[in-house]
Amino acid sequence: MGLAERGVDVVLVEKHAQLGGRVRSWPVDHGEDRVTMSRGFHAFFRQYYNLRALLCRVDPALDRLVGLDDYPLVLAGGHADSFARIPRTPPLNLATFVARSPSFTARDLTRVDIGAALELLDVEFPQTFSRYDGQSAAEFLDRLRFPDGARHLALEVFARSFFAPPNQFAAGELVAMFHTYFVGSSEGLLFDVPTEDYDTAFWAPLERYLRVCGATVVTGDSVEALHLEEPDGVRVDLASGQNLEVDAVVIATDPASTRRLIAQTSGLGDESWRERVAQTRNAPPFAVWRLWLDRLVDAGRPPFLGTSGYGPLDNITVVERFEAGARQWSDAHGGSVVELHAYALPFGDTAAVNSQSIQAELWSQLNRVYEETTGATVLASEWLVEADCPLIDTRPWHLRPEVTTPDPRVVLAGDQIRCDFPVALMERAATTGWLAANALLAGWGVAGHDLWTVPMAGRLPAVGSARRVLARSAPRRS
Ligand SMILES: Cc1cc2nc3c(=O)[nH]c(=O)nc-3n(C[C@H](O)[C@H](O)[C@H](O)COP(=O)(O)OP(=O)(O)OC[C@H]3O[C@@H](n4cnc5c(N)ncnc54)[C@H](O)[C@@H]3O)c2cc1C
Numbered sequence: 001m002g003l004a005e006r007g008v009d010v011v012l013v014e015k016h017a018q019l020g021g022r023v024r025s026w027p028v029d030h031g032e033d034r035v036t037m038s039r040g041f042h043a044f045f046r047q048y049y050n051l052r053a054l055l056c057r058v059d060p061a062l063d064r065l066v067g068l069d070d071y072p073l074v075l076a077g078g079h080a081d082s083f084a085r086i087p088r089t090p091p092l093n094l095a096t097f098v099a100r101s102p103s104f105t106a107r108d109l110t111r112v113d114i115g116a117a118l119e120l121l122d123v124e125f126p127q128t129f130s131r132y133d134g135q136s137a138a139e140f141l142d143r144l145r146f147p148d149g150a151r152h153l154a155l156e157v158f159a160r161s162f163f164a165p166p167n168q169f170a171a172g173e174l175v176a177m178f179h180t181y182f183v184g185s186s187e188g189l190l191f192d193v194p195t196e197d198y199d200t201a202f203w204a205p206l207e208r209y210l211r212v213c214g215a216t217v218v219t220g221d222s223v224e225a226l227h228l229e230e231p232d233g234v235r236v237d238l239a240s241g242q243n244l245e246v247d248a249v250v251i252a253t254d255p256a257s258t259r260r261l262i263a264q265t266s267g268l269g270d271e272s273w274r275e276r277v278a279q280t281r282n283a284p285p286f287a288v289w290r291l292w293l294d295r296l297v298d299a300g301r302p303p304f305l306g307t308s309g310y311g312p313l314d315n316i317t318v319v320e321r322f323e324a325g326a327r328q329w330s331d332a333h334g335g336s337v338v339e340l341h342a343y344a345l346p347f348g349d350t351a352a353v354n355s356q357s358i359q360a361e362l363w364s365q366l367n368r369v370y371e372e373t374t375g376a377t378v379l380a381s382e383w384l385v386e387a388d389c390p391l392i393d394t395r396p397w398h399l400r401p402e403v404t405t406p407d408p409r410v411v412l413a414g415d416q417i418r419c420d421f422p423v424a425l426m427e428r429a430a431t432t433g434w435l436a437a438n439a440l441l442a443g444w445g446v447a448g449h450d451l452w453t454v455p456m457a458g459r460l461p462a463v464g465s466a467r468r469v470l471a472r473s474a475p476r477r478s
Pocket of ligand 1: 013014015016019020021022023039040041042043044221222223224252253254255257286288341388389413414415416424425426427429
């Protein structure tokens with residue numbers, strides 16, 4: 001989009017029938033009912049400035065996002081935590097959260113290593129990412145002597161929502177997210193969700209917008225190979241047999257596809273750069289299970305609940321609480337549409353996942369957390385096991401591939417691609433996408449797009465006034 005809006009003749013090639021990647025949704029028929037399935041519940045945090053800028057192209061006031069009142073977390077047999085009613089202004093937000101949270105007792109607080117805790121406030125990006133090279137989030141919290149309950153909630157829930165076991169998840173990433181959500185911004189840890197399935201809300205309108213900007217959108221075809229042998233331009237082979245002759249390419253695929261495309265493209269980068277790309281890893285498999293039940297869950301259940309200590313269950317979503325299509329189904333059938341997620345499954349790959357036993361376990365854990373589902377009949381279900389998220393592990397930050405490549409004709413984007421800002425997941429995908437467009441535009445002497453971030457440093461005197469800042473002003477037309 002960043003290119004098409006500047007008059008570049010863009011061809012977008014997407015392997016699936018719909019845009020959206022891991023935030024895709026698609027129709028499924030259950031008997032007479034046409035419903036939607038998606039790649040899973042997604043939280044659109046309010047600090048996602050660059051993603052929101054993109055969505056604003058088709059929904060200027062972001063009316064198709066609705067805020068959830070809380071981000072409740074529950075630990076089996078123990079505490080529950082909540083981010084509602086926490087003041088927004090740092091550091092008051094942090095102090096109030098710690099004071100109110102049952103996860104932090106006065107005794108716990110006396111044990112916390114103050115030096116390590118201050119590291120959370122004394123950040124400067126991107127250097128902070130490298131400061132924690134080789135250290136996992138679990139090791140960092142050991143050093144911090146974080147209370148056990150809080151550790152389960154904050155660490156397990158946080159690390160696992162990055163699809164990583166906590167002992168493999170980079171400490172630098174945890175510190176960056178702490179900065180983004182607690183110290184570096186005043187939007188809090190509350191988030192929005194789309195009022196419709198992802199395709200209806202955003203991707204189909206964005207596809208139409210791209211076409212209006214003059215782009216060609218090819219879905220259901222995939223890029224098989226890139227050829228850089230000629231000094232100018234790139235030849236792109238598609239699975240359909242079509243070839244495209246283009247000036248430049250943005251590789252914005254999932255991590256495994258990016259690795260494969262780069263490995264197969266001869267002449268792109270030297271050995272050490274190619275090795276850095278080859279060394280990136282995928283996170284373990286995860287599962288998304290959407291269930292259409294014959295009864296409603298209790299009216300007081302939140303739209304989304306993070307869970308810890310309930311076997312493989314990481315969260316429960318009651319989809320009809322916010323998604324129009326699910327609400328229609330729920331009204332018509334008197335049942336709930338419930339989605340369960342299980343991240344970082346202990347299996348080497350998706351083929352090894354024992355779906356039957358994971359489903360049995362997820363169902364019994366759902367019954368434990370929401371007892372009213374015990375004995376419910378599942379009228380329809382969709383089960384999805386994938387392993388297409390990057391593992392943001394403890395290897396040196398500077399070795400992760402960045403947006404620019406050794407060849408100015410090829411740039412990279414995606415949530416596995418390094419950038420200086422403390423962003424992650426969808427926001428890193430969007431931010432690196434804008435950065436990739438800006439890099440190509442700069443090469444052609446065309447103005448780029450402004451980017452926003454939370455402040456890049458979090459030294460204490462500055463934190464009370466945390467506001468988003470202009471991260472990179474778009475280069476102006478020369
Ligand atoms: C269950 C789940 C829950 C999540 N929850 C959240 C959340 O709450 N908040 C959050 O911020 N993030 C969340 N994420 C992460 C988020 O989905 C990703 O960070 C984001 O989608 C990454 O976008 P991307 O563009 O980098 O990659 P992708 O979304 O993977 O997009 C890559 C695209 O490239 C296409 N492609 C691949 N190979 C080819 C090829 N050869 N030719 C053509 N097309 C190709 C793919 O089909 C895909 O559409 C979640 C992810 C999952 C799986």
